[in-house]
Amino acid sequence: MRVIDVRGLRKEFTVRVRKTMLRREKRVVAAVDGVDLRVERGELLGYLGPNGAGKSTTLKMLTGVLHPTAGHVSVCGFTPVPQRIKLARRIGVVFGQRSQLWWDLPLRDSFDLLKAIYRVPGEQHAAQLKRCRDLLDLDSFMDTPVRQLSLGQRMRGELTASLLHSPEILFLDEPTIGLDVVSKQAVRGFLAELGARGDTTIVLTTHDLADIERLCSRIVVIDHGKVVHDGSIQDLHLRYGSRRRVIADFDVAFTYPVDLPGVVLESSTGTRLVFAVDEVGPLAAVLAANGSLRDLSIAEPEIEDVISRLYQTPAGQVG
Amino acid sequence: MGLVTATVDRLTFRNFTELASLTGAIAASGFRRFSTYRQATVASLVTNTMFGFLRTYVMLAIVGTAGATLAGYTGAQLAGYVWVGQGLLGVVLLWGWNDLAERIRSGDVVTDLMRPIHPVLSYLSADLGRAAYAMMFRFLPPIVVGALVFQIYLPKDLVTYPLFLISVLLAVIVCFACRYLVNASAFWLLDHRGVTMFWLFTSGIMGGLYFPVHFLPDWAVALLWFGTPGPSLLQAPMDIFVERDGVAIRVGLIGIQLFWAVLLLWVCTVVQRRAERKMVIQGG
Ligand SMILES: Nc1ncnc2c1ncn2[C@@H]1O[C@H](COP(=O)(O)OP(=O)(O)OP(=O)(O)O)[C@@H](O)[C@H]1O
Ligand SMILES: [Mg+2]
Numbered sequence: 378m379r380v381i382d383v384r385g386l387r388k389e390f391t392v393r394v395r396k397t398m399l400r401r402e403k404r405v406v407a408a409v410d411g412v413d414l415r416v417e418r419g420e421l422l423g424y425l426g427p428n429g430a431g432k433s434t435t436l437k438m439l440t441g442v443l444h445p446t447a448g449h450v451s452v453c454g455f456t457p458v459p460q461r462i463k464l465a466r467r468i469g470v471v472f473g474q475r476s477q478l479w480w481d482l483p484l485r486d487s488f489d490l491l492k493a494i495y496r497v498p499g500e501q502h503a504a505q506l507k508r509c510r511d512l513l514d515l516d517s518f519m520d521t522p523v524r525q526l527s528l529g530q531r532m533r534g535e536l537t538a539s540l541l542h543s544p545e546i547l548f549l550d551e552p553t554i555g556l557d558v559v560s561k562q563a564v565r566g567f568l569a570e571l572g573a574r575g576d577t578t579i580v581l582t583t584h585d586l587a588d589i590e591r592l593c594s595r596i597v598v599i600d601h602g603k604v605v606h607d608g609s610i611q612d613l614h615l616r617y618g619s620r621r622r623v624i625a626d627f628d629v630a631f632t633y634p635v636d637l638p639g640v641v642l643e644s645s646t647g648t649r650l651v652f653a654v655d656e657v658g659p660l661a662a663v664l665a666a667n668g669s670l671r672d673l674s675i676a677e678p679e680i681e682d683v684i685s686r687l688y689q690t691p692a693g694q695v696g
Numbered sequence: 697m698g699l700v701t702a703t704v705d706r707l708t709f710r711n712f713t714e715l716a717s718l719t720g721a722i723a724a725s726g727f728r729r730f731s732t733y734r735q736a737t738v739a740s741l742v743t744n745t746m747f748g749f750l751r752t753y754v755m756l757a758i759v760g761t762a763g764a765t766l767a768g769y770t771g772a773q774l775a776g777y778v779w780v781g782q783g784l785l786g787v788v789l790l791w792g793w794n795d796l797a798e799r800i801r802s803g804d805v806v807t808d809l810m811r812p813i814h815p816v817l818s819y820l821s822a823d824l825g826r827a828a829y830a831m832m833f834r835f836l837p838p839i840v841v842g843a844l845v846f847q848i849y850l851p852k853d854l855v856t857y858p859l860f861l862i863s864v865l866l867a868v869i870v871c872f873a874c875r876y877l878v879n880a881s882a883f884w885l886l887d888h889r890g891v892t893m894f895w896l897f898t899s900g901i902m903g904g905l906y907f908p909v910h911f912l913p914d915w916a917v918a919l920l921w922f923g924t925p926g927p928s929l930l931q932a933p934m935d936i937f938v939e940r941d942g943v944a945i946r947v948g949l950i951g952i953q954l955f956w957a958v959l960l961l962w963v964c965t966v967v968q969r970r971a972e973r974k975m976v977i978q979g980g
């Protein structure tokens with residue numbers, strides 16, 4: 378079932394630029410420039426792009442708080458802006474830099490209030506809350522006012538708050554921003570578990586590439602408001618020809634010439650050779666048979682490399 | 697009213713009870729949130745009480761020179777008017793509410809819009825909870841102090857008490873709507889201090905805070921009551937409390953307040969809708 382259907386989505390902002398002391402010029406900038414996006418139920422989608430690419434602007438339009446300039450948007454079968462209040466019941470949202478909790482109230486009270494606002498039946502609320510408390514370790518600060526929580530604690534509270542009404546789609550805009558390694562892992566593990574259950578669709582925006590590798594089966598990359606990639610991480614590696622590396626260490630310098638299809642020698646110090654490969658097997662066999670092989674390690678391609686190459690490609694001239 | 701129909705699809709009985717429990721829950725949270733600001737409550741109590749003394753002495757001096765009554769008030773009624781006013785100041789919260797404007801400026805207002813409830817309704821509910829707290833802890837203490845030190849007029853008719861409570865409720869709603877509109881100007885003006893200043897200057901005078909509006913010429917009094925929400929903010933509950941007029945007029949004052957409450961809430965929903973249509977949320 379398709380839960381998000383976006384076609385030709387566009388958002389223009391009018392900015393006033395100061396030219397001289399007296400003259401100000403109006404300029405129209407397209408923050409989102411013709412985005413097409415279809416998301417099926419249960420997908421865990423990474424929505425990526427460099428700073429200012431238009432990610433947050435897209436999410437605001439999908440959640441109904443910002444009017445699109447043009448294009449068709451349907452989320453859970455609703456048109457977000459006119460049907461915002463109905464849609465709000467079906468989606469959960471976390472904006473990493475904002476809080477949806479009540480500053481002066483303990484987490485527990487915030488959760489109770491959300492139960493009333495979303496009219497969540499008692500048992501459902503209790504079950505969801507229990508799950509979040511266990512997975513996100515909330516118990517030690519359930520009674521602390523939100524303003525006294527650390528960023529990581531608050532973020533776990535935010536995630537819980539966005540899930541208490543069992544939303545069909547969860548929109549997360551940089552949920553791991555500013556978190557330490559442990560908190561990040563807690564959040565990631567939680568999202569992975571949620572994604573694996575398959576009933577919640579997750580749209581995740583992040584600059585943390587570990588989030589993406591761990592969580593997202595599909596990534597959509599936008600730049601200057603346009604989609605420049607839509608597919609899996611493997612697709613991305615394929616497209617940019619990024620390959621795995623084999624690092625081989627020898628006791629004595631290795632001189633046997635390697636000439637295998639799909640294998641490129643990247644560097645050699647005599648006793649340490651680095652190859653870029655499509656398949657490890659044939660190379661490993663040659664190395665083991667023709668030298669004093671001591672150690673062999675395989676490095677997966679760096680997602681950071683491909684992403685940075687993608688970001689540097691001018692929009693519109695992809696691949 | 698748009699406010700209600702936007703929240704509940706059809707106003708059935710079940711929907712109505714759900715709506716009531718929802719607003720009740722938000723109001724309860726408003727009560728609790730406000731109760732965490734104890735120091736602020738104490739500080740404003742001290743200030744309001746101090747000004748109560750000053751204003752009572754001024755009023756009594758004026759009545760003293762003018763004879764037994766002034767603009768329909770006896771000395772005791774004027775003292776009552778002063779102390780009820782000092783107490784209600786924190787209940788209707790004439791000044792110092794800029795939560796919404798701050799949230800618009802920072803862009804946090806986006807989280808208000810993510811909720812399945814109309815923002816005007818949710819802010820109003822929270823404000824009613826706050827007002828309930830203020831009624832206990834900011835209204836009663838000044839009245840008690842005033843009653844102990846001065847001879848202040850206390851209601852003689854039993855019916856005045858419920859009338860007064862209804863009038864206070866409506867005053868809170870009218871004041872909330874005015875504050876909401878003043879704050880909502882931040883949707884259009886990045887600097888809305890001018891609007892806030894205008895509200896600060898006019899609300900106290902037109903609301904009858906500094907002196908009863910009845911001190912003014914009749915035409916001005918009529919203009920204020922019927923042409924502005926001012927007297928509905930404070931003058932109405934104060935006049936009802938000191939029983940300046942007969943029961944019929946007291947009920948009439950509540951009618952005027954009701955008119956302003958409905959009108960202004962409606963304006964709030966219209967303004968909110970406009971704002972959302974052209975809104976640009978600040979920050980990423
Ligand atoms: N309220 C606004 N007024 C004018 N321009 C805006 C406004 N909000 C966003 N923009 C512009 O739109 C573009 C996209 O912004 P957006 O916040 O969507 O980026 P983003 O992809 O979320 O970036 P980041 O990774 O830094 O969060 C930027 O160029 C930004 O300057
Ligand atoms: Mg952003």
